[in-house]
Amino acid sequence: MKIVVADDSKAMRMIVLRTLRQAGFGGHDVIEAGNGREALELVSRHGPDLILCDWNMPELTGMQLLTVLRARGVSTPFCFVTSEGSQEMREQAGSAGALGLIAKPFTAEVFSEVLSPVVTS
Amino acid sequence: MTVRHDLDQVREDLQAVLADVLHAVLGEEPCGLPGAPGVDDPAPAPRAEGRDVVGGAPAVSAVLAVHDDASAAMLGVRLRVPARLAHRLAARMFACDEPMTDDVLDAVGELANIVGGHVKALLFTRARLSLPSVALRRPTPAAAEREGAPSTTLRARVLGDLAELTLLPRMAGEDLVWPPTLRPDVLEGQP
Numbered sequence: 406m407k408i409v410v411a412d413d414s415k416a417m418r419m420i421v422l423r424t425l426r427q428a429g430f431g432g433h434d435v436i437e438a439g440n441g442r443e444a445l446e447l448v449s450r451h452g453p454d455l456i457l458c459d460w461n462m463p464e465l466t467g468m469q470l471l472t473v474l475r476a477r478g479v480s481t482p483f484c485f486v487t488s489e490g491s492q493e494m495r496e497q498a499g500s501a502g503a504l505g506l507i508a509k510p511f512t513a514e515v516f517s518e519v520l521s522p523v524v525t526s
Numbered sequence: 527m528t529v530r531h532d533l534d535q536v537r538e539d540l541q542a543v544l545a546d547v548l549h550a551v552l553g554e555e556p557c558g559l560p561g562a563p564g565v566d567d568p569a570p571a572p573r574a575e576g577r578d579v580v581g582g583a584p585a586v587s588a589v590l591a592v593h594d595d596a597s598a599a600m601l602g603v604r605l606r607v608p609a610r611l612a613h614r615l616a617a618r619m620f621a622c623d624e625p626m627t628d629d630v631l632d633a634v635g636e637l638a639n640i641v642g643g644h645v646k647a648l649l650f651t652r653a654r655l656s657l658p659s660v661a662l663r664r665p666t667p668a669a670a671e672r673e674g675a676p677s678t679t680l681r682a683r684v685l686g687d688l689a690e691l692t693l694l695p696r697m698a699g700e701d702l703v704w705p706p707t708l709r710p711d712v713l714e715g716q717p
Binding site for chain 1: 632633635636640644646
């Protein structure tokens, strides 16, 4: 599988990669993006099987990225990984077509629970 | 809504946010309950010109803000951690022994981002969160501080160092970077 991980923090991208491995989802081809616009380009270029994306990012936010992708008919499973996990944001994410929202800080167990339906071990 | 009033009411919740995030990110249980021994204000330490200090040690500061869409009020969120703790934080996040300075700044910014997200969820219904700005030097006081607006400071001791969270009501939000707010029709035109 190809997985795009988009976050403007390099530290957080590394933590997401590590947590994927801890959750039993290691060995996949991971592509990193430092903002939403870069993620949009990488998604267009690589056609990933999953997108893990921060909400607040420069250039293009996670929600804007998701909106553009869905408007273009791209149905790749999309999961927010963000510091803001309010019920309102979870509802916004769901309404926009996201698979789910993982709030930071997270655990491998949460990754496993949310991503198991779309990621192979 | 009066942010100051709300901060007084949720002080224990804010303390728990700081402690929980530090615990989750650093893997160490901090002590920081209000009035607990060892978390009182340290004696003021002399500051080297242009350098920030917290708990008497050189510090790394990250600042962001929450903009309340309903009242247009701005709440500043500032996290300051001693350089030694910032280094340990980055080493843990990047899984290396000697993180680069940029990695240390990135790690502290992300820690502040996580704390800010939880503060936003605790205090606001519809609000926007800025991106964090991080500096090794002492941050320029926010306009609210220059005007003497009351701030709320919480501290937690972890790995022998003191992390400090300050909330700044009436922050002007100058010099902060905000995520873009493009309309859907503009988004459609993205390359």
